[in-house]
Amino acid sequence: MTLSTSNVDVERAQREQHERRMPGDAGRPLSQSRGVMRTARIVSTALVALWFALPFLPLVLWSFANSWSAPDLLPMSVGTDGLTAAIANGAVAAFGDSLLLSLIVAAIATPVGAMAARALSRHRLPFGRLVSVLLFSPVLLPPFAAVLGINVVLLRAWVPPELGVTLVLVVVAIPYTTFSMRVAYAAYDDGFDEAARTLGATSRFALWRIHLPLIAPALARSAFLAFLVGWSDYLVTLVVGGGQLVTLPLIIASSASGIGNESSVAVLSLSAVIPPLILLGFVSRARNLNPGRQ
């Protein structure tokens, strides 16, 4: 009896794995559009792409425009006046503060969200449904009402504004991290942890060597959402921070409210758009990362 399996079998298995399609997968006859619908699909895709991309065009042009007035179609002179003005406005410090704030929010909200998601999806919690609703309340409540109330509480409790902003933003971010981790845990097979434990791994060893590597892509997506909460916040930073914490959105808003500094606003806006795009690139790469694959 031959028990060893030839390479041919392996290649066949790999091919089958690759070719295996589930109902509803892309490329199935039912999910392919034909004729008029195909044209409609292509046109609508192009329109949506244009809708998303078009606003960035004047932004890019304005960033390098030293002067640009109507009715000219393109900037009259190109230069770095906008950049200089933005830096003079404190853009570098604001960028640093925004980055630090967003990273801290992500660093706290991601593990908390992951633990909440795991508890909600794996354990029968007392009042589990109520806990789920409470977790989502920061998303449901009108932010103005909540933030203005909290503002007073934090002031009375002598909480430093930087800490106050972080605390509130973490609360705002947790629903997002919890939700995205719940989706991940719905697809996660607890059997991996069980297998690890029966092989002699302590809970800590199994957590670091098996559990975390397997949910890492989901954690990255979750952290990205939490980062965005911190990165794009204006209201909480303004009201709770009380002007002590000046982040990029605050500078953009104050610059945009003035007249004649369109070019500096464009530079600031671009610097606000680029970091999330870079992170998005990393996150989408992480999804396909499989260290075991040779």
Added chain:
Amino acid sequence: MTSELMTSAITLTAVTKAYSAAAPAALQGVNLDILPGTSTAIVGPSGSGKSTILRIIAGLEDANGGRVRLAGRDVTALLPEERGIAMVFQRPLLFPHLTVLDNVAFADRAAGLSRAQARERAREHLELVHMAEFGGRSPNSLSGGQQQRVAVARALAAKPSVLLLDEPFSALDSGLKDEMHAMIGDIRAAVNPTILFVTHDRDEASALAERIVVLQNGQLLQHDTVDHVFHRPASLAVARLLGGKNAFAGVLEDGVHHSAIGAVAIDAHFSSGPATLVFRHEAVTASLRLSDSRADVSALTARHTDAAACHRLGPRELHGVVTAAVQRGPRRELLVRVGDADVHTEAAPGNLLSIGDPVSVNLPCEALWTVPA
């Protein structure tokens, strides 16, 4: 008592498990003793508590009551990693972010060995399952059968005192299953672990195990040798669960069973009273009765004599007519009408029997057994 506990690889004492107060108990006071170096199959219908037993032994579930001992050591309160067991699940559950080799090296890494040492030992275990050349691959690139081989190697690398297998080959096709069974034989010859496995496949149970545990509704019905659970079932339920098709309620008097198929002498020391006659359809054969084309429903050559002298009675024959025939591979299963009863048999080799044929059914002495009515 103590010495008995010391010699057993696995001892369950009055183990009870209920997943919730509302649901019926998954296990009801199960007692079980497994000797070291043996292979034991747990069979039973789905929901009978088969997997629950394994999970309680592994420490993946807590029992509500009772004790679990492994090699005499009470492990009831220990965590899975402290029990010295390893488990192979229905799904291979290979860690997708590790190579095949590092999957097998996992237990040694968890035990604190260096990466190089763990990999060296992992190679030996991959060889044991004939997967040595696949060490550098990703688990995702392997077929289902290959993945399950690696899962077995990974479990063996943990040097378990007890290897638990939870329907490990049920997802594989029959050819692969045969390969896996051969592999388990190789492993037993090489390292001889105590094996306890769950299966819903009676053929697999008898191919891999010396002993079979029969479970139903969380209760242990019988724990005996393969031959005994098939041919000497403890109850009608066991006979039915293991695919026994012939059961005839009746009365046993002085070693002769009287039922709808007539009087049949039994070679066993059963006390008289109500009893159900059982025998495997695979163990009895029907052949064409040329002497008499008319089915004689009352003709019965089983003669009433001393029960202990079953063998001296000569052939026991039932006469009847074939009412249904199904070909199963090389075998032909028949339903034969005898009196008011239906007897399941197989056609004797060379007998191309079909519906309506008059046949005589030969009942070998060894095939006959009775269970409490």
